[in-house]
Amino acid sequence: MTRPTYLDYAASAPAREESLDAERAYEASEIAGANPNSLHTLGRAAARALDGARADIARCAGGHFRPSDVIFTSGGTESNNLAILGLAEGARARDSRRRSVVLSQIEHDSVLDLAPVLRDRGFEVRLAAAGPDGVVRPEGLEGLVDGSCALVSVMAANNETGACQPVGALARIAHAAGALFHTDAVQAFGHLALDLAEVDAASVAAHKLGGPVGVGALLVRGRAAMRPLTFGGGQERGMRAGTQDVRGALAFAAATRAACAALPEAAAEVSRRADRLVRTLCAPGSGIVETTALPYDGSSRLPGIVSVMVPGLDSETLVLELDQAGFEVSAASACSSGSLDASHVLLAMGVPRESALGSLRVSFDERVAERDLERLAEALLDIVRDHACDRRRGRR
Incomplete structure (x- = not known):
């Protein structure tokens, strides 16, 4: 056949050979299976490897993110959930007037399906329209963002049409009103030179560029107030409880390096x-x-x-x-x-x-x-x- x-x-995307090589190298290494949160020698070595993966992903994302800004997750959906719910709650906790969230109408379901969740938590949800070309224009966003806005989320590039969004200009509108700005960069990461210098948080995922399924990251600047969604450990700056998948992170980083080098x-x-x-x-x-x-x-x-x-x-x-x-x-x-x-x-x-x-x-x-x-x-x-x-x- x-x-x-x-x-x-x-x-x-099919797995890149570089990603598979990284997984094989991890399995053959002395840190295979070691918990990166342990204080012993192998635990510390696993933690260093994990930090190296953070550095690679932060570097390839652009936007002057630091390695410590990278929070590993199970993929793009979890990253989007953590960003939108966590940042909205964090902004409101810092300023009780921040009770609205702006999403675009062309977002992935992992963003738009959060609208009823946000409403249940007391947020007003406003939807930004896209033009016939699939682009969310800054002038269309301006009327939706005001002093009550906690967060604006507009994807970097649409996963259906491929239309790229002017995230820098959109982020400036959000910041002018004192709101945070998140972008779902899952589809764009590794395929396009991104301009993330003005965003507060960006979601990425390994399997869209040839890394393993089930690994992603949320890049979120340390200054942005955020609330965790999971509890039970202090991993990932206290924002994502649970023992990290070192093998997956290393394979993600290898795929990222290969894609961005190209x-x-x-x-x-x-x-x-x-x-x-x-x-x-x-x-x-x-x-x-x-x-x-x-x-x-x-x-x-x-x-x-x-x-x-x-x-x-x-x-x-x-x-x-x-x-x-x-x-x-x-x-x-x-x-x-x-x-x-x-x-x-x-x-x-x-x-x-x-x-x-x-x-x-x-x-x-x-x-x-x-x-x-x-x-x-x-x-x-x-x-x-x-x-x-x-x-x-x-x-x-």
């Missing part, structure tokens, strides 16, 4: 391949349209996310037929692909529901050959043409 061509890197050359090449794929798929008369017309120019859009729609067809049909043809892609976000409804991101952009129901996301990095993308384009175009012919025959 021919191995399928995997093109769902935005859901979870920038910007890899980003430029992947952007070129994505642009060519979009132009092939969305040629006039193909029946396929882009979800956003943002260019692959190195700053407007993530290099390796191609987001298209096939009006008149549903995502499930397209994903399954591409699967049969040997290509693994997803319908919008893999985290919500079990839903039969249209993507909340596309609906927030003003895309008609009938069109949004036919959305597809193709995602990859520099490890995917251009010929594989050409074959994917041929297969998808054939599928769309076949369905168009079936519809024409059905009308006769």
Whole structure:
């Protein structure tokens, strides 16, 4: 059986060899299994290794984060939960007037699903809109942020459309009102040179760039007041109780080093391949349209996310037929692909529901050959043409 061509890197990227090597090296080392919180020799050695991983992740994130700002978590979802609930509670504890939180309408479910939780805790939740291109504009945020705002959270780049957000400008608006600013950088980290100098906290995850599943981090500046969500130990600055996964952290750091060392050359090449794929798929008369017309120019859009729609067809049909043809892609976000409804991101952009129901996301990095993308384009175009012919025959 021919191995399928995997093109769902935005859901979870294949492990990088550097990450696997780091795991193997850890297992063969004397610190394998040692608790980094123990005072004995091996415990201290494990703690030093863990701190080295923090330094690598802080360095690759940019934004002048310190190694001590890195809190290891189980992944992007936990990082987002800790950031939003912890920072909102911390800001309110410091200033009782801070009782509102601003989220954007295009956030990942791990952020938007916190809205009812925040309301239950006494916060007002305000939602910032995105434009038709999927970008949250600073002028649209200004009217939502005032002296009651505890926290603003807008992602660095959208996990469905790849649209990059102006986080620096958005953070300045939050800070002007005395609010904290968090960005979900899970999808962007390791794929794009990030500008995080003005953010207070950023969420990242290992498996989006070729590290292990189940490891992430929240980078949060020491000056930001934050409340923990878990209790029972003083690990991770007292913000995340539980013995740390040293093996996972080292593998995460190795994947991070490999991905960031490849920038910007890899980003430029992947952007070129994505642009060519979009132009092939969305040629006039193909029946396929882009979800956003943002260019692959190195700053407007993530290099390796191609987001298209096939009006008149549903995502499930397209994903399954591409699967049969040997290509693994997803319908919008893999985290919500079990839903039969249209993507909340596309609906927030003003895309008609009938069109949004036919959305597809193709995602990859520099490890995917251009010929594989050409074959994917041929297969998808054939599928769309076949369905168009079936519809024409059905009308006769």
